[in-house]
Amino acid sequence: MKIDRRLLINFDWVLLGMVLLISAIGILNIYSASHNLYTRGEPLYTKQLYWLLVGLVLMIITFSVDYHTIIRYAYLIYLVGIALLFLVALYGNITHGSQRWLVLWGFSFQPSELMKLVLIIVLARYCTDNVQDGFRARNLLVLFAIVGLPVYMIARQPDLGTAMFLVLLFATITLFVGVGRKLILWSVAGGMALAPVGWFLILKDYQKERILTFLDPDRDPLGTGYHIIQSIIAVGSGSLWGKGFLKGTQTQLKFLPEQQTDFAFSVFAEEWGFLGVVVLIFIFLALILWGLQLARNSRDLPGTLLAFGVTMFVFWGIFINIGMVLGIFPVVGIPLPFISYGGSSLVVLLMGAGLLMNVSMRRFILQP
């Protein structure tokens, strides 16, 4: 592959800097959350560091290949993603009652995480090909099929949080590309009609319990409400200055559930306080605004859609996860981008960042 010098000149160092900064905060935070946790093998923060390195390699690969080429192979990529989901359904490891993991050469990996990125790519491709000025109903039906299959497969793992996340991502991108007013109304009406069906037929008892608990955490303070109550205590007790690194009592005494994964932000908020939180949120905000700016500056539709999709992917992760930790949303298993422990999530996010860099560094180069 011939490397154009302009690519290096235009390389998005700011984006890389932000991503590395947040990832570093993430690893420190995981260290605090898990240094006194007994785990088999390597400590979690070392593992996360390995995943970071793997992710960086994949990120380099992702931005090295022209995103137009990626778009060209979008459907193939989609098929690979679906195939991985099938493999999960057939051979996946079952933990905590759901089948989400694929184990390859000793590494376990969640294809559903990868699917988030795959979905962005395939939507970018489909929209580029078929949409001139907003969606038509026919387009939507095809899109439903494209999105519906992975959503269904992930929902039956079961991993409702990720499935809903895909739907949300899809809806965001669809709105961005443009939908007629009528279609929006029909979708909202349809959604409302389907909600009770979902409640009674699709949601499992523990999922309903989570939603009820969200509405009233004190329903069951030692059971399902425990997570959110302990999380709020952890966050709030951080006050302005925080309790200090490794000094969060909620964290170190393990009152916080899932403290290195879904509730990693509580750990951070407890130990670093409001000031630390504001700094972290501003870095996140800067990242998001930077991504949206990339979408704006891209010269072509696929570039805009990819940049927008990845940015919203990160945004929704931040918003839903922090919202959940702060008790604004029900407890759903959405990790906090770059902060929560989890190899799949981190690697996929870094690849997403690679896509952003890809669009960024090629914004001045029109493909021949």
Next chain:
Amino acid sequence: MFGNRDYLTNYDPKKFRQRLRVFTWCVLCAFFLLIARMWYLQIVKGDVLRQRSESNRIRIQEIKPLRGLIVDSRGDILVNNQSSFDISIIPEIAKNAADVRNRLAGLCDWGDASIFLEEAALKSPRPFVPVKVARNIGRDKLAVVESHTLNLPGVVVDIVPVREYIYGAMDAHLLGYVGEISSSELGRDASAAYRADDVVGKYGIEKYLDDVLKGKSGGEQVEVDAAGRRLNVLGRIDPVSGHTLVLNIDSDLQKVCWDAFKEQAGTVVVMEPRTGAVMAMVSRPSFDPNLFNRGISEQSWKTLTEDPLCPLQNRAISGQYPPGSTYKLFVAAAALEEGLITENTETWCNGTYPMGNRTFRCWRKRGHGTVDLHRAIVESCDVYFYHLGDMLGVDTMAEYAKTFGFGSATGVSLPGEKSGLVPTREWKLRRFGEPWQRGETTSLAIGQGFALVTPLQLLRAYCALANGGTLYKPWLVKRIETADGQTVQEFSPEVEGIVPVSRKNLDILRNALWGVVNEPHGTGGALKRKEQDVCGKTGTSQVISLPDDEEDQKGEIPYRFRDHALFVCFAPYTDPEVAVVVVVEHGGHGGSAAAPIARRVIDGYFRLAQERGVK
């Protein structure tokens, strides 16, 4: 398919830039929402939530104090603390708690101390907090469990102190018993000095002086993690054991009383006339206070409460009886003081005392002939006192009775004391809405009818006769000491009042009481010792009055209608040092049923005094 470059030419960035602006604003709003929420939690509610995180982390674990001991006047321990053993399982160590539980259950026959374990306890989010599975197991079972500890991971034995009542039933009414605090008791306690699983006195001194006995809980401030595992002890306040109570009770004498009284129901109380010190108090039937230690079984409780003889009642203070002839002394004192009679006033007793269309009878059918006050008391002539009653009237009699402490509780340090009853005209009108009848005064003069006294009241009044007129408060607790023997509070005799009877008149009455025991025809001959030093008075209180023609068949009337037998006495005649009251419920005549018991107690008292003197 993707070969053409349509997307390049068809791309209209303007439209998308417009939408991007909308999305940017949405993102800003979302982040603002997050920061606002964070502000609310960390800044507005920060202090509250920080406190909650502290209370999450730090537990105060109560350390229970040992309850105070109770010893008798000579230092003999009456109530001690013993160890009882509970078994708990720590779920986290047991791994499979239900399995360990089953293994435990299979070890031996557990009998009453059945193994329990709620399923819910196993799912506790704090797996390091022990879950109790058996209470109060015996030492034999403890040995079995301890020899199998290797097979019983997570099983721990807690040592729980329990009360040991050394003499069991003998002191039961006096000492009482303890039990876990009930929810109603907890609700009543405004000072919040009690906690839900506290053991408190439920009866007797244990209840009355619970404050002194219970001691003060200590506590440990422990840092725990989410699993309930103890990490650090941040601070510790040692518990303070309860105080030791030193009673005036003489355990040896208590034993004498217990053995002397073999009757079905009744009581014996021994008091020192010079001080009011209660030296012994026995009530029969009794119960074993040790049964209550770790919660009495339903079966035993039912047996106790449904017994028609009410073994849980302390008859010495809550049994109320018509005083019978023992009351005559107070009627005589009133008549002497009011100047209505002198010791020489005589009357003729032919065995009857007509009043209107009724005839009151003397207990001796053929009468006593000519009697003066001394003979009237010695031979317990009823007719003499019918006259006195008529002369005094009900209200004057009541006035004097009250000065002897009748009609109000003595204030002894025991719960559940009754006050007895001194009837007056006003009382009858209020109680029954009827005026007082003359004949009722007549009955009252010989201690029948409405008058009710508790054995302790009667004894105290006789002590006043014995000691020259001082009415003492019954004195049960001699001293309060700390657990290591430092005196906290020393009690001394408390004078409640001086009876309004002159020395001379008291001597007349005392002399008559000596006569009851030591003179021919005296009703208390059973107490006539070779030293001739006992003074006393018999009493027979009617449960119901029987028509004359049934008098002869007394032996066959049902138990519950038979008369109560009373005897009250003191000794020696000069400078009395001991006074005894005996009540035998439905025992018949005081002289025949109660006096022999009093004799055994008096004999026992002097024998003990002699033995100790020799030593």
